[in-house]
Amino acid sequence: MSVHAYPLPAVPPPPGVGGLEPTPGNVATQGPAPAIDPTVPPAGNVANKPRVQLKDAEIKMIIAGGWTDSYRAAKNKPARQALLAENILPQLRTVNTELTDAVWKLRKSQIKLWFQNEKRKDSARARFTMTRKPSLKQVACHVYKTQIAAIAATRANGARAGTTGYLPVFQGAVNSFIETLNPKQLAELETEKRNWEVKGHPDEMKQKAAENNGLTYLRTCAETQFREMGMRSITWECHKNKAGDTLVQMHDFNREIGGLIIARFEDRHPAVVVAFEDAFMEHMRYIQEVATGAVVEDISK
Numbered sequence: 001m002s003v004h005a006y007p008l009p010a011v012p013p014p015p016g017v018g019g020l021e022p023t024p025g026n027v028a029t030q031g032p033a034p035a036i037d038p039t040v041p042p043a044g045n046v047a048n049k050p051r052v053q054l055k056d057a058e059i060k061m062i063i064a065g066g067w068t069d070s071y072r073a074a075k076n077k078p079a080r081q082a083l084l085a086e087n088i089l090p091q092l093r094t095v096n097t098e099l100t101d102a103v104w105k106l107r108k109s110q111i112k113l114w115f116q117n118e119k120r121k122d123s124a125r126a127r128f129t130m131t132r133k134p135s136l137k138q139v140a141c142h143v144y145k146t147q148i149a150a151i152a153a154t155r156a157n158g159a160r161a162g163t164t165g166y167l168p169v170f171q172g173a174v175n176s177f178i179e180t181l182n183p184k185q186l187a188e189l190e191t192e193k194r195n196w197e198v199k200g201h202p203d204e205m206k207q208k209a210a211e212n213n214g215l216t217y218l219r220t221c222a223e224t225q226f227r228e229m230g231m232r233s234i235t236w237e238c239h240k241n242k243a244g245d246t247l248v249q250m251h252d253f254n255r256e257i258g259g260l261i262i263a264r265f266e267d268r269h270p271a272v273v274v275a276f277e278d279a280f281m282e283h284m285r286y287i288q289e290v291a292t293g294a295v296v297e298d299i300s301k
Helices: 056-065 067-073 077-095 101-118 123-127 136-143 145-155 167-179 183-199 203-229 270-292
Strands: 003-007 235-240 246-251
Touching (some): 056 067, 056 077, 077 101, 136 145, 136 167, 136 183, 145 167, 203 235, 203 246, 235 270, 246 270
Antiparallel strands (some): 003 246, 235 246
């Protein structure tokens, strides 16, 4: 996977129309992900962290051994761990003889992380189309976030948000809060729920989803296209992250699917990438201008 992030110029909204404010900080810049140093511990499956890249010799051995299929077919975590420890890692050690034992220990962690991130069955695959309708509880959590969090805090007994101990407490807080709402407030929630169904989730939720799940969905799409239709593609996309920064990125997953040892698109065609990124950024700005009302497009021409 290769990612480039470029600044998308902020578009000042016309009077009375919402949109990006033309102030510094609206746009993020992020260079290409650096190569992985085998002496540095893996960063983990965290947004905006570089992903593990395998050497060509490692990829060739993985393909020859059919290990990606075996890893995906493993029924549970112990089976995957055993496959790595007893079969995959000992053989990959033979193409990393230049590494000391201490460095190999770190490299093993990176290889394990690569299999976990790239080759495990993806639970997000079933949610690929993201067609789930919002629930009333989900809407309530967004509209009454502060009030529900206050109830949960009094019941949490020190459990932090996001932990397994906090989840049932939070769900109970949601149920308790909804029971206190009067008919008018419940009707307003139902109206907001219908708005979500028609217009989509609020922008801040979309931004969070893009940052947390966007890369997974794009990779899943590329894998599905190849596996089921024999299609290969390179994706350019534009989104806002949780901080509200606008990112333009290119994703090339072709090196990671289909078992080929290939160069990346931007390495073979750097001039094309530079030329296309300028046009893509200009088009994204144009779309943003139309969306905010700064430009009114007459498609009848």
